[in-house]
Amino acid sequence: MKCCSRLNFDVKQSANLLTGMKLNPHMLRAYWFHVIPQRFQFSCRRWASKRSKAVNNNTWIVNENDLRKYSPAYKLEGEHELYMVQQQHERSKVRFQKLPLHENVQQGLYKNFPEIRYCTPVQMRIIRAFLMNRFSFMVRGWNGSGKSFSGLLAALSMYHEFMDKFSSVTNHGCQVLIVVPNKNLAQQYQARVEKLVSGEPLQEPLQKVSQVLEVSLFRIEEVKRNLPFILIADYRDLERLKKLNHPILGQILTNLKTIVFDESDLYIPTEGRQRRLSAPEPRTSSTSLSSFIHLCREHSMSSKTNNDLSEKERQTKMKNGTWLPSLIFISATNSWPCADYVGSKVTNQLGVIGINRKFQPYWNLNCSSKIQHFLIEATRDQRSDSLRMEDVKYEYAREPNLHFSIGDAPLFYENVEMSADMFVNLIRKTLLELYKDHRVKLAPKKNILIIIPKEFDVSWFCEKYQRIGTSLLRSFECYPLKGEGIPESHEQKQIAYVANASEIRGVYLPEVSHVFHLWSTLSAASYLHIAGRTGYLHKNGMVFNFLLPEFLRSQDFESLNCSRSALLVLQRIGVRPHRFFEEK
Template sequence: MSVTKINVSKKFFNKFIFNNYIRYNKFSNLTQKNYLPTNRPTTNSELSASQLSIKNIDNFRDLGIRESLCKALRQNYNITKPTPCQQKLIPPILSGNDVLIRDLTGSGKTFGIVLALLSKTRTVSKTLSRKVSSSTSPIITNLLVVPSRELAFQIELWIHSLFRDTNLPMKSIIQVAVKTVREIEEEQLLNLRKSPPLLLVGTAKRLLELVENHGLKFHGLNTLALDEADHLIKLPGKYANIKKIINREIHPKPTELLARHILSELNNDNNETSRSEMVYYRNKPQVIVSSATLNRTLRYYFKDNQLAPNPIFIDMSQGNYSPPTISHHCLTITSNNIRNLATSISANEEERIQDFEEDDDRMVDSVVGTIELEQQMIQTGIIFVNHKINVPNLVKKFRKYGIPAKELSSSYIPTINERGYSYNSLSTIETDLNDFVTKPTFSPNTTIYVAQEFTSRGIDIPNISHVFILGVPSSAVEYLHMSGRTGRMGRDGKVISFIKDGQKKVMMNYITFLDLKLNNYEHVE
């Protein structure tokens, strides 16, 4: 898609600003709070799971999952019963309805969607069958868009693990399309051209690149699933200024461009359509939207853009933001002491601005000391930092202290084996560990991953017992997703944040806003 620069008059521009200002304030009343679950009723065009009387079925087979998948779940994962969220989401997905899903982190949303997509019959609608039969391009029937390559490769690993005892051609079942090294990208493109998969999992940028530069077609698409949709769409906030609103309108996100392309291709529409125009599409794929922080405004967005005009809304969050099994702690770091963040901050209290960064030795020392105190209870841990921190350098600092730190890299190279597909495991993502010696007090199986904030979306690393957040998160939503890497599937978890003294009020606003109970860390004043 080419972008054409146009000159407009001041009168036209002012009208454009006014129209879009009204539009976004009507349909996109986004605040940080809007991004989170609320107890507001569903819109008139939505049907809740309770309204449809979806029964609680305690086995995958009766939910409609293929028998081969049920057998693989028992043998390879020792899973026999679906989670409550999976019980609700699988039937409407298999019935072909548009579905919006909201539940707490770690509830099995993504895995349930993947199982449902793999159980769908691989057919093309009658209205598209003539077009598809005459085409020589690959036909993708199910597309799952995810926010990061880590999550894409993890989903691929799930599927490979499920079918590891079979001789099924995995490229016909699942393929991944993400930005990585050139050799892997070329392999991805070659596989897509040779054998279209039942399920394609990818990031929006890479998928859009394949569409624009390599002719990838979606004219036979049955289902479009968006995991962590609020992160993929990123609508502007309620208090965003006019400049940001207009900039967001002029520069849509890759996921939006991809969705527009898919709808246009399915309807054989080569005309560029303005977002301000209401368009009705005769043909559209089934749309599945999922996020722990799926808000009402985002649901309006999918209706407004004809992606999910009459969806089933499955809300399992019950007004909660974080699983009750997670304990939250926050420590403030100054040049000479460490304290628990007070549960209330006086309006007259003066915050001292610290002149050191989040990766300063004072911050690192505090994290190291806490990890040593928790080492007997840590199974696997993960340290989150903001995008400005150099993760490899930070890993080296932790190693010098004898912490078994490994980089959870967003640019790791997957392996291409003799069957021609990439096979990955997060447990194998590590750099050279020969330059440090782990303290003997740590279990040989203990691993502390270090990752940037944006990788927290959807990723599921086994046995994460502790999450350490270095510095104040970029938003309350991101805190929610980072903390949600632990306490999954009803397990206990502990989250410990480390902030500078000047960040106390921001962090306290997050905690108050999320209605979280902040516990004092017993080893600190």
């Protein structure tokens, strides 16, 4: 497997690079410098080992997970590496002050996020690598390990540094583009920027620091006049602008230094067997990362004076990514197939943070052990017309190879109204069960999240069932997540956030401990993100999945039966569902 081709790197810079990746240079010691006299390769070990010595005698691989093995302190312990991956979720002993963030950002963090003091290991790596701004890299870390947050801190730090260096008269243009998959996440980024800079004497209006790109005629004109330093854009909007060949794209791309693709596995097309192995969400056919990157290349190329170069030199530079802004791919479900694609088709300078291939051999997916999953099948009793809930009996799929293709056939609900009614009843019954005396410790303390399938309109759902719960005190006010940001007034109330599965990717919902999910996906990656809305920073969480076989249609279900298909999805992320009802 080719991960990415070689990166010609000045050896003098390698120590910097390693420090940036939080790797102590002493690990390299003489051995490493002997092996890499001129070149430095940031790539996958297996690929390099396949190449013949003649071709490859002076390249080596740096995957931060592998490199630790060469540290003098390294001891071979059973699941050491697996443990390292888990560690990424926990807070380290390193404070944000120790990181090379601009002092204004440090202050904003200190004042407005008093609960955030220590960074997680993955945040440390992202911030250092981001601020070096020398190479593209891909990050995989647990849901809720603070990846997006650290990316934003680094971007703001870049902004302040720029403003210190050049006067505010200098037009900075758009230097950081943050690409997100949904409007909820875009609003969350913007709200975080506003919170981070609040109370700070800004050198220019907030509009010029960061803005969400909205593709309506009036709004686009506004953005055009006031191009912000950090632009947050929905990927679908960028696609639309690209199709229209809109001149604003040219303006955005000209000064760009960094592009952050949040939830990047959604945009990276991995095809065929690899796609099925990593079990991603179904994509719309219009997604075309490489053509977007090509556009970036062309723009940054035309903005630089390079008339002296011959056509051949231009082609080589285009190919090896010299004219690209640094690309940062962040997601909890980035996998080796993703790194493989980006390494071969987009840039040949790709670093990887947190992707440990060895212990997650197929799909690289893994769920936090602090989240409990329940899989409950509901059927209607024809005689009494009452609902019957039952834990799905666990069975292990011994030969999952046979079922790799699960998730390829579309899944849809028949009779939306009836299934919504049943779903709400199921939530009520579950809450009732949770508030029983012997379980009350497990009951939700504050907010809950309700995930409904794509066929259900969230506004319709919230209007129909305004409050869901068991009694007035123990009920939750429904609030649709439609990309409008979460109001602060929610702090006093108990809220049931309602969203479609595709709209909650990457969104942080405060104090959500329970997720109620009307089964809506056959993709393990998608399920991991649904479950990941709870259990932030290794906190406890519960996910209740409800199956309504009566209304659920999919070819995969027909061939495998409904509960078994759902179990296979859970199996793909290494989860065995807990029993919710006591055995009689």
